[in-house]
Each structure stands twice: as structure tokens, then as C-alpha cells.
Amino acid sequence: MVLLQIAEPGQSDAPHERRLAVGIDLGTTNSLVATVRSGLAVVLNDELGRSLLPSVVRYTSDGCATGYEAQTYQASDPRNTICSVKRFMGRGLHDIAHRESLPYKFEDAPGMVRINTAAGIKTPVEVSADVLHALRARAEAALGGELVGAVITVPAYFDDAQRQATKDAAKLAGINVLRLLNEPTAAAIAYGLDNGSEGVFAVYDLGGGTFDISILKLSRGVFEVLSTGGDSALGGDDFDQRIFCWILEAAKLKPLSHEDSRLLLNRAREGKEYLTFHGVAPITARLSSGEVVDLKLTTEIFTEITRTLVAKTMQAVRKALRDAGLATDEVKGVIMVGGATRMPQIQRAVGEFFKQEPLNNLDPDKVVALGAAKQANLLAGNRTGDDWLLLDVIPLSLGLEMMGGLVEKIVPRNSTIPIARAQDFTTFRDGQTALAVHVVQGEREIVSDCRSLACFELRGIPPMVAGAARIRVTFQVDADGLLSVSAREQSSGVEASVVVKPSYGLSDDEIASMLKGSLEHSRDDAFRRALKEAQVEAQRLIEAVQSALKSDGELLSTEERVRVETAIAALQAAALAENRRQITVTMDALDAETKAFAARRMDKNIRRALAGRSIDELAGEDQS
Amino acid sequence: MAAGSASQSGAAAAGSSASAGFGSERFALDHFALFDLPQDFRVDSNALDARYRALQVEMHPDRFATAADAERRRALQWATHINEAYQTLKKPLSRARYLLGLLGGECDFARDTSLPMDFLVAQMELRETVADAASAGRSEELDSLRDDLVRQRRAHYEELAGILALAANEQAQRTSALARAADALRRLMFEEKLMADIDDALAALDELN
CATH class of the missing domain: 3.30.420.40 (ATPase, nucleotide binding domain)
Incomplete structure (x- = not known):
């Protein structure tokens, strides 16, 4: 070298x-x-x-x-x-x-x-x-x-x-x-x-x-x-545990006290270590109940049970x-x-x-x-x-929770550290002034399958129409592999940041199989992802129509309005059910029901524009 | 509920934000210049690897473990920037995309999907073939699809390299060459995605065995 x-x-x-x-x-x-x-x-x-x-x-x-x-x-x-x-x-x-x-x-x-x-x-x-x-x-x-x-x-x-x-x-x-x-x-x-x-x-x-x-x-x-x-x-503890279970079975033992369990776990560990240099390990113990354990663990059995x-x-x-x-x-x-x-x-x-x-x-x-x-x-x-x-690298991907509980990966696993990645996001609703940032770690596509690392909020975003805000979320992983996250609204400069502190998350089995699981369940994930996306779309449509009803409801006759509201209720019900096809069909129905309404709204907007009124005034009127 | 719909800013945007906020002449260099490489799609990967390591040997935070806070922060920013630049140039897709941007081409493909219908249909069929082979556990079929794709992809990168060189060197043909490069890049993005799908499927089958 x-x-x-x-x-x-x-x-x-x-x-x-x-x-x-x-x-x-x-x-x-x-x-x-x-x-x-x-x-x-x-x-x-x-x-x-x-x-x-x-x-x-x-x-x-x-x-x-x-x-x-x-x-x-x-x-x-x-x-x-x-x-x-x-x-x-x-x-x-x-x-x-x-x-x-x-x-x-x-x-x-x-x-x-x-x-x-x-x-x-x-x-x-x-x-x-x-x-x-x-x-x-x-x-x-x-x-x-x-x-x-x-x-x-x-x-x-x-x-x-x-x-x-x-x-x-x-x-x-x-x-x-x-x-x-x-x-x-x-x-x-x-x-x-x-x-x-x-x-x-x-x-x-x-x-x-x-x-x-x-x-x-x-x-x-x-x-x-x-x-x-x-x-x-x-x-190694898991190998001890396997021997321990084998002892319980081979000696036909009843449920043990914590003291006896610990004793037998120690015997299991000693047996494991003995097998490194020998073909057979004697396992003997006298339990508090007076029962005597006297078994022989061979390399063959040990190999098989592990x-x-x-x-x-x-x-x-x-x-x-x-x-x-x-x-x-x-x-x-x-x-x-x-x-x-x-x-x-x-x-x-x-x-x-x-x-x-x-x-x-x-x-x-x-x-x-x-x-x-x-x-x-x-x-x-x-x-x-x-x-x-x-x-060195980070072992697991880092990402953010998106609408519908999906994960957007920001830093992929095995990225060399230190590393920084930024991604731009926008708001979901008109006038939204806060954004919740939920940081997760893992390889799966659904938030609940990954480990939750931290949650924080970016507040004070100036009210804008949905999709107009530009919020840049930056992940920085330092040379220790530790993450800090910051969020900044680009036009106003509003900022929030957090050094990630553990929140809570997965079961042990889940973290163990996270990488493996992301492959095995990729079909399942894709299905759930499609469903979640449909649910998000449905929610988006419902909110858009409700907002239009609020500002321009007078453009509809009472009968028309009832029909639109019935279609909204149907979609709200469909969105709760786990049937993507049903959601799509109901969305199409609501869409059809509001076509004429949309045309009339466009006409009204054009008339307003022709009257020379500014966009700002329109926005003000919408909110009133 | 969390963040709203994503408008992805790709590698280019991420790079610029990671490097913003501290001035240095070297920092302002493009990624090719940072590694003393000619601005060309065909890179000498040995030279890239060697210069990457040489830069990190100089700038990594471990070199400044006992230095003042400001210097340590700077080292962190530098090492981050070097990693970002290296990752961008190492993979052909991100390298091509980055170079296209440097040459003044359009590289925001998030909304732009202007590809011919026959290409898209062929891609969808390929994807279905992969999904079918994966769910039926036919790994030999996946292997052979992969081999085809590797050859195809190599040819397409070769083609792209030529177009990008043309865009860089022939002023008169730049605009048309950049448009062709963007088109080639869009197709390669599909191929890379398909390759990732095949690899995932092969990995999943391997885990089951």
C-alpha cells in the first residue's frame, strides 16, 4: 500500500x-x-x-x-x-x-x-x-x-x-x-x-x-x-436460542422460570462454543424444580437446527x-x-x-x-x-412520506457519505400554510413498512393556490451516517430544519426483512401504491369540486347541485373502500356531472377578465 | 398527511442546492473540470476513479477531524459536492443528462413525454413480458431479455455519445443535435428503468431459491 x-x-x-x-x-x-x-x-x-x-x-x-x-x-x-x-x-x-x-x-x-x-x-x-x-x-x-x-x-x-x-x-x-x-x-x-x-x-x-x-x-x-x-x-444469540429450543423439546421440559431459562441459555451458549472444536457437546443442568437435563448435542443436529x-x-x-x-x-x-x-x-x-x-x-x-x-x-x-x-455508505434508503402514505426515496441505499440531496415539493391545497415533513428509512414503498425517523413541520408558508409553493427539502447525511433534514419555501424563505432524532417504527422482523421484503412484496406494493394513488386523486377531485361549489355555486340549478353533491358523496364512499376500479368509475361519474358546471365557471372567469379585474382581486373574492 | 405532490428536481437541481452558499473557484467548476476531464460523454473511468479518490483524500472531513468548526463544515460540504459530482459522472445516464444540460439542452423530462407511439407500445409490451416471466419464475427468459437489453443499451449509448460530441463541436448543428440527444436520452431512460425491473425480478427469484 x-x-x-x-x-x-x-x-x-x-x-x-x-x-x-x-x-x-x-x-x-x-x-x-x-x-x-x-x-x-x-x-x-x-x-x-x-x-x-x-x-x-x-x-x-x-x-x-x-x-x-x-x-x-x-x-x-x-x-x-x-x-x-x-x-x-x-x-x-x-x-x-x-x-x-x-x-x-x-x-x-x-x-x-x-x-x-x-x-x-x-x-x-x-x-x-x-x-x-x-x-x-x-x-x-x-x-x-x-x-x-x-x-x-x-x-x-x-x-x-x-x-x-x-x-x-x-x-x-x-x-x-x-x-x-x-x-x-x-x-x-x-x-x-x-x-x-x-x-x-x-x-x-x-x-x-x-x-x-x-x-x-x-x-x-x-x-x-x-x-x-x-x-x-x-x-450468535439466535444460534443459542435455537439450541435452547432444542433442549426444551428434547428434554420435554415444562415452561421454565426466568432463572432456569437463563441457566439453560448459558448451557446452550457453552454447548455452541464447545462444538467449535469437538463433534459432540454434553449439555447438563439441574433445574430449580429438581429436574435434570442431560443431553448430547452433535454438530449434525446443531447444523440442522441453525x-x-x-x-x-x-x-x-x-x-x-x-x-x-x-x-x-x-x-x-x-x-x-x-x-x-x-x-x-x-x-x-x-x-x-x-x-x-x-x-x-x-x-x-x-x-x-x-x-x-x-x-x-x-x-x-x-x-x-x-x-x-x-x-463509507449508508445502509438503507432515506425518504419522505408523500400523499397517500407512499415513500419518495431521496437518498438511495449504498450512497457514499457524506451526501446531500434536495428535492422540490409543492402544496396540495389552496391557501395551505404548513407542510408536515415525515422522514423515513427503508426500502419499501409504503410508509408504514419503513422505519419512521422524524416528523417536523414547515409553518408560515404564505397562502398560495395549490401547487404554487416551491418547498425544497434537503437531506444531509454526515460522515457518521447521521441525517439532518431542512425544508425551505423558496419564494418566502421560510425555513425549518431538524437533526433527526429517533421517533419509533418497525418491528424487528420488519427491519430484518426490509430489503428482502421490498423485493418479495414488490407486486403487492405496486397494487397498494396504485390504490393509494387513486385515493389521493379522488380526494383531490372532491376538494376541487367543493371549492368550486363554494365560490360559484350560484351557477347551478338546485337539481344540478343535488346531482353534483350526490356524486361527491359516492366518491367519498368509494375512496374509503379498497377497490381501485370502483374509485376510478366513481371519479369518472363525478367528472361527467361537473362538465357543464366547469364550462360555466370558465365563462364567468373570462367575463371577469374582460372586465379588466386583476387576478389578486379574483383570489380575494374566492376566499370571501 | 405529508408533503404534496412532488415536482421532481433531478440530479442537476440537487447538485446545485448541495453546492450553494459557499464560494470557491473550484466549486464553481463543472463536474468534468472538477475531475480534470474533457467535457465529453466518453469518460476514462479509471482516471475518474483515481481523481475522485485523490480529491477525497484532500477534502474529506476525516482530514479535518481536529480542525476548527468552520473548516470541518467546509470539508463536509466539499466531500458532499465531490461525491455528488462523482455519482453524476459515473453512471452513463446521469452523465449524459448532465452533459446535455451543460451544452444548453433541455433536460427536464418530468412532464415531457414526446416519444413516438410505436416506441411506447413496444416498451409496454416488453414490460409485460418481464412481468409475466417474473411471476412465472422463468429466470432463463429474464436472463435472455437482459442480454438483449444490454446490447441494445450499449448501442444506444454509443449513438448518444456521437450526437453529444456533434452538439459540442459543430456550432451550426447544435440545436438539432441537442434535440436528437434529448430524444435518445428519453429512450435510454426507459431502457434503464426496464433493466432495473429485470434486475429486481431476477433478484426476487434468487431470494426465493
Whole structure:
């Protein structure tokens, strides 16, 4: 790599000049913090020499504990011991899968779910902040000073709400975020810089709770992400869950207490890890009821019960390749990231698909943190001679809600960031003075199928006839992948803007299948789209006729007026029914009923114009 | 209920708004000049890629992570502008449309659909063929339709390249050449849309397998 010269140890800036910066891998199961020391990225260990910090927080009435200490209470105090909180970031209660089997006391709240603990009600942002706080303390103890900032990694497939929640957590933990970095991109930095690679690479990243696939091109020190895909609710936890269900079935167990559930989930995870190096894993446990579980899980059974999960990841891989416009043989190497990629069936599936051995020479648990540390060092301004640049993308399309609940895509998925896009809109009704802007993220055509990111209003638009206002809505996505939206009426200069803050939205299954769904349901969507369009058209016609009746009703005889109003009522009824054909027929009927009326109105307008009266006066008369 | 009916402002309008509000000589350059490329539909894509990366290496916000706020904002605007320009020139359809605009041609096709009836009818039939093949799961048929379309599209872009060169170089024929270019571009928009439909259909079939 041309720009790359790894500094010799000791050659970098003197310690007192170095700006302390760290990379943080805030994982679903485990978190790590790493830094660059003497030109080398290293993971910072705790005082017992352990590199991982389990992403677990236990709340008690007098405070909280994190990491291994909290983990020991997982089975005995499951309600107050929060693990895998990353799955709840930026999510509402209804988004969370298997929530009935989770031991927490959830509280529904607008925007994000909350958890009722012994230390009070906690948001996922606060729980994550407690994990980050522990990592910050570890880093500052190890480095002997205050941090300038940190690069925090997020799954590439995280949407705007999840990214914003992560940044908020860092803020709560008193950490200056130099950059939110996508996990697979971080892994590519760690891998690419250490191997001096050039060409196209795929990063297959299966973590505890999330799955990402990124396709990158490495060229002369530039890491260019070509496409990304994945599932922000699929990870190693789901494999544990499958084993757990298999245990329940194989041992014919009755419904379990939260404590026993947690115990068996732990046994499931241990079994999964054991199978990485063995053909059979013993699963034994003594439940609180006195029942004894004693089973043998073979690699064959494990592969079989998790086949659909693996297939789901490979589907995302194919899609990402398609989006990048590449064939499998154009991929030079496949980097494996995340502890869950140790599972033999994953290694095999990836190897068979790409027809090459996946690259495992960096510890899949540490590679993300190491890459983040290198990026943090670069951004903090500690130049070590080597230099590189990341060009990343947004994972999901951004759009606006249009009339009839349809989505107008403004920024397509896999656009390189930063990016700005503007689009002009106009008003729907005469004299409309406000415009609601509803920002959504996702690939589907119907608003209710996408994630709602934010709503705001542009007020104070001067009253004009429908269609005369020019409202320019601008989307700006910054280098962290975070969106801000502004709207401006062009003639009056009235402006409104918003930094997008999470509102609420999809169920977990929906976000998981959003991309897939947009293809599978494209026929269904097209049908619903046509129906919605017809409904909007109908509404538009009704309003136009009603407005004409109001201003020029005297041009009709009583009988004519009754007929027009009957036709309006018929169309109003048809618009409510889900029958597009019925709407079209009824619209035609209303149109026919108002033909003579329209002609008379035109005549009247022409007479007025001939009388030399200005348009302004006409408008004034219309409103009176 | 949200925004009213859209009057789409295409890539050209989006580009101008993204770049408005901060002056710089380089910023005022057209996209071809920004990447030191001749104003021609036929671009050297290797040169475009290399210069894009070189510009981002200089201007990306990551280069200004520790700089003052004003500089960081400027870097964000620059990187945004470079991305926009690159995306416009990278894809042939948006490149042709942009070049047509630079040459003074009409490039607002939102309302303008003045295409011959036989072309439109052929397009509708093709679209139905694709929809039928997709719903019946005949991927070989889709593949062969795609191959035909790829050849056809390539020929049409070649043709368009010639017309645009003519419009740029032959003052006397400019007006008629621009009109022909706009016409060719309109047809290509249909072909690109059809290609996207075929790709979506193939992708959907792939997901089912």
C-alpha cells in the first residue's frame, strides 16, 4: 500500500505529545477498548489481564456493576442484570423479538423502550452508557490521562435511530465521539493495513446480535465501501436460542422460570462454543424444580437446527454482491469478524460460496476494536507516517412520506457519505400554510413498512393556490451516517430544519426483512401504491369540486347541485373502500356531472377578465 | 398527511442546492473540470476513479477531524459536492443528462413525454413480458431479455455519445443535435428503468431459491 508505512516502535511522537484516543467496539455480548501504542494497535486489558468486557450491567438500589461482576448475577438476578442491550438501542417495545421470554420489566415509551430495574427506569442508551463508562475508565487508567476522543463502532446495518442512540450513549458516558465507524469497515482497516492488501474484499461480520456484510475496495490507501447489507437483529444469540429450543423439546421440559431459562441459555451458549472444536457437546443442568437435563448435542443436529439462520446471512451476502455489481470470483478475500464466525457451519458456508478459505488470521473478537483504534489515532491527529481514507455508505434508503402514505426515496441505499440531496415539493391545497415533513428509512414503498425517523413541520408558508409553493427539502447525511433534514419555501424563505432524532417504527422482523421484503412484496406494493394513488386523486377531485361549489355555486340549478353533491358523496364512499376500479368509475361519474358546471365557471372567469379585474382581486373574492 | 405532490428536481437541481452558499473557484467548476476531464460523454473511468479518490483524500472531513468548526463544515460540504459530482459522472445516464444540460439542452423530462407511439407500445409490451416471466419464475427468459437489453443499451449509448460530441463541436448543428440527444436520452431512460425491473425480478427469484 503506497500510503502505508507502519512506524517502527518508538518512532512515533513522544508520549507527552500524543493525543490519547481509543477505539471502542461496543458489542452485543462483549465490548473492547483498544489504542495505538508506538505505532501498533493493542487491546487494553483490565487489571486481571482480561481483554473482553461482557456487555452486561447489573442494577441494584445503590448503583450498578458492569462486566464479569455483573455477569455472575445473570442467573440469580435476571430482572436487574441487563445483557445484549444493543438489541434494544433505538427500538420501541414492539420491535423487540422474543420479548416475552426475556426476564426484564419493559416499559413502553415513545421513541425507545425502557427497562424498570432496582435502580429505577433505564433506557438502553443509559445501559450502554454504563458499559462505555467502564471502558473509558479502563482506558484512562491504562493510558494515564484523559481521552481526546474515541471512535465507536456500530453495525453497518444500523439505521439512523440506532446510530443516534449510540452517539447519545457516548455523550452520557462523557466520551467525545471522533467518529461512528461501521464494524466491518473497522475490521477491514485492521486487516488491510496489517496485510498491505489491494483489491476487493468482503467482510462477513456475525456478532452476538447483529449481522453485517460489506464489500470494500482497497486501493492506494483508500477504503471504499461499495455496498453493505445485513440484519440488525441476527447474531450468535439466535444460534443459542435455537439450541435452547432444542433442549426444551428434547428434554420435554415444562415452561421454565426466568432463572432456569437463563441457566439453560448459558448451557446452550457453552454447548455452541464447545462444538467449535469437538463433534459432540454434553449439555447438563439441574433445574430449580429438581429436574435434570442431560443431553448430547452433535454438530449434525446443531447444523440442522441453525440451517435457516446461516441461509439468511448468505442471502444478504448475495444481495450485497449484486448491489456492488460484482461476481463472487472478483472478491479477493473474505474477512471473518465476530466470535460467532467460529462456528464451523459458518466457515463452511462462506468458504463454499466464495470458493476460497475465509481469512481468520486476526482474532475475530478483537479485529473491530483494533481497526477502530487505528482510525481514532488517525482522526486525533497522531500522524505516524501512514495515512488512509475511508469512504463509507449508508445502509438503507432515506425518504419522505408523500400523499397517500407512499415513500419518495431521496437518498438511495449504498450512497457514499457524506451526501446531500434536495428535492422540490409543492402544496396540495389552496391557501395551505404548513407542510408536515415525515422522514423515513427503508426500502419499501409504503410508509408504514419503513422505519419512521422524524416528523417536523414547515409553518408560515404564505397562502398560495395549490401547487404554487416551491418547498425544497434537503437531506444531509454526515460522515457518521447521521441525517439532518431542512425544508425551505423558496419564494418566502421560510425555513425549518431538524437533526433527526429517533421517533419509533418497525418491528424487528420488519427491519430484518426490509430489503428482502421490498423485493418479495414488490407486486403487492405496486397494487397498494396504485390504490393509494387513486385515493389521493379522488380526494383531490372532491376538494376541487367543493371549492368550486363554494365560490360559484350560484351557477347551478338546485337539481344540478343535488346531482353534483350526490356524486361527491359516492366518491367519498368509494375512496374509503379498497377497490381501485370502483374509485376510478366513481371519479369518472363525478367528472361527467361537473362538465357543464366547469364550462360555466370558465365563462364567468373570462367575463371577469374582460372586465379588466386583476387576478389578486379574483383570489380575494374566492376566499370571501 | 405529508408533503404534496412532488415536482421532481433531478440530479442537476440537487447538485446545485448541495453546492450553494459557499464560494470557491473550484466549486464553481463543472463536474468534468472538477475531475480534470474533457467535457465529453466518453469518460476514462479509471482516471475518474483515481481523481475522485485523490480529491477525497484532500477534502474529506476525516482530514479535518481536529480542525476548527468552520473548516470541518467546509470539508463536509466539499466531500458532499465531490461525491455528488462523482455519482453524476459515473453512471452513463446521469452523465449524459448532465452533459446535455451543460451544452444548453433541455433536460427536464418530468412532464415531457414526446416519444413516438410505436416506441411506447413496444416498451409496454416488453414490460409485460418481464412481468409475466417474473411471476412465472422463468429466470432463463429474464436472463435472455437482459442480454438483449444490454446490447441494445450499449448501442444506444454509443449513438448518444456521437450526437453529444456533434452538439459540442459543430456550432451550426447544435440545436438539432441537442434535440436528437434529448430524444435518445428519453429512450435510454426507459431502457434503464426496464433493466432495473429485470434486475429486481431476477433478484426476487434468487431470494426465493
